[in-house]
């Protein structure tokens with residue numbers, strides 16, 4: 633029998649690339665996707681993928697689909713609890729166990745955006761998903777993705793014998809997506825939006841605050857290793873309490889990103905002054921607050937430094953794609969279109 637996968641977020645940047653990668657790597661898998669908006673060419677592109685029409689609050693539909701799946705790959709929204717609860721309810725109904733859930737979180741969980749100490753400055757703390765696993769899985773309330781991560785840690789403590797959970801926790805992601813919907817990541821579109829208001833690229837404080845990054849295709853390497861391990865019954869991967877995977881391949885400071893962005897945008901005639909501008913912390917902190925209060929501080933002034941030790945130990949993960957600096961021009965040009 634073909635392994636049955638239930639995939640969400642298939643029109644998203646990450647989830648769309650995950651879906652495309654699974655279909656191309658494993659045409660033998662029996663895949664069902666949950667879509668709230670079905671792209672016009674979806675069935676032409678993926679003729680063998682079954683579609684369930686619904687959103688993340690269609691919890692009965694999600695539970696039913698999860699109860700029929702060997703593996704669920706949940707690709708965000710990483711902060712919405714009801715679909716995760718519905719998936720867990722469905723997977724726990726299965727008599728054929730263990731079942732597998734691969735969840736998408738993000739390194740906002742360890743970012744220092746809520747404390748002023750290192751905003752606009754380099755924080756020396758680098759999080760390691762093996763040595764720091766206890767601290768990463770007990771982050772305080774209010775951190776990004778904390779409530780969904782915590783819910784899954786509780787599920788693992790209670791049902792870890794029959795439900796194997798892995799959490800993929802990427803840093804900022806760059807490079808073009810390959811899915812049927814959104815193909816751009818988050819950072820450059822929102823940076824460009826704010827640059828247009830300021831008139832030039834910017835940073836806060838010293839601008840040495842640093843975050844980790846990964847190319848979307850390197851992230852797919854970790855996804856596929858986990859999905860293939862789940863389909864094979866779980867061997868060759870860590871699940872449950874230890875099943876937490878950072879995926880970072882490199883770091884970049886805000887001031888270095890602003891400098892490079894300035895050069896590219898000036899060369900394209902989109903700004904006059906390529907020099908990054910220093911802005912007060914509270915100006916940067918109030919940016920993007922229509923999307924999420926504090927998002928400006930998180931995106932442009934915070935540190936979030938992570939290393940992918942577990943994926944290296946368990947899968948021999950060696951990121952090999954082009955660097956952030958190599959792809960920055962293409963990522964920025966995609967925002968200008």
Ligand SMILES: NC(=O)c1ccc[n+]([C@@H]2O[C@H](COP(=O)([O-])OP(=O)(O)OC[C@H]3O[C@@H](n4cnc5c(N)ncnc54)[C@H](OP(=O)(O)O)[C@@H]3O)[C@@H](O)[C@H]2O)c1
Nearest residue numbers: 641642643644645646687688708709710738804805814818
């Ligand atoms: N991109 C990054 O750099 C990054 C890094 C680390 C973590 N993350 C986290 O990963 C998650 C996904 O990121 P992304 O960049 O792939 O986002 P995205 O492109 O916006 O994709 C989100 C996906 O979830 C679907 N979705 C959202 N709300 C839904 C709902 N209520 N019902 C049904 N479907 C819904 C979207 O469907 P529609 O197409 O119908 O809207 C889309 O398929 C986010 O929560 C983000 O915080 C992102």
